[in-house]
Amino acid sequence: MRAQEKNIKGFNILELLVVIVIISVVSAAAYPNFSSWRKERELRGAAEEIKNLFSNISSQVQRGLYAFVQVDVKEDAIDKTLTITSKGMRMDTLMATARETTSWTTDMDIRCNPTQTWDDEGGPDNRKLEVAELIYDNVAINFSGSTLRGTVCFSKDGTYYSAAGELETDPFFYICRRSSTNTRCDVSDTGVPDEELDNVFAINWSRFGNITLEKWSKTKEDWVLQ
Secondary structure, three states, X not given: OHHHHHHOOXXXXXXXXXXXXXXXXXXXXXXXXXXXXXXXXXXXXXXXXXXXXXXXXXXXXXXXXXXXXXXXXXXXXXXXXXXXXXXXXXXXXXXXXHHHOOOOOOOHHHXXXXXXXXXXXXXXXXXXXXXOEEEEOOEEEOOOOOOOEEEEEEEOOOOOOEEEEOOOOOXXXXXXXXXXXXXXXXXXXXXXXXXXXXXXXXXXXXXXXXXXXXXXXXXXXXXXXX
């Protein structure tokens, strides 16, 4: 038994170095793919959170909890932080606001103003599940105006559907990953993202609150419903 024990050998230094080199080469080859996958998953998670925020506040107005709701999309001009907030207005507040505010029922800019009176508004001090606030420092959008802010508002039957700011003309906006070299989602007027953008999502909605999430497919050269 002792003779057999003496014949047992472990790895020598050269063999260990060879194993370390092999592991390093394999890891270096796999890291770019893993890093790309991780970034795509992080961006997809943010896009799904934003879509769910839209869907949730839209469902609250359909249920009758609120008579009028808003999603406020705002990008900080300095630190580029993206903040998306949902807000709700109950029927008595809506009626009072419509009586007191000139052109509230006819002017979308006035009706969808983010600073008017809201009964509930997402934020760190509001624990109600009906409204929410999302903050991202690594997500870029396609806003390019001077205000970097847009709002969209829904009512139960679509009567008071409104949009203002960056969202006034288009019922959608784009989402991509923010980096030191990319601070904006560059998408053409025909809906084709810049070739340098690896992953781009689009949040879409109708006046009746139908919310969808799409992703640009480079292979299909088209938007694919998620």
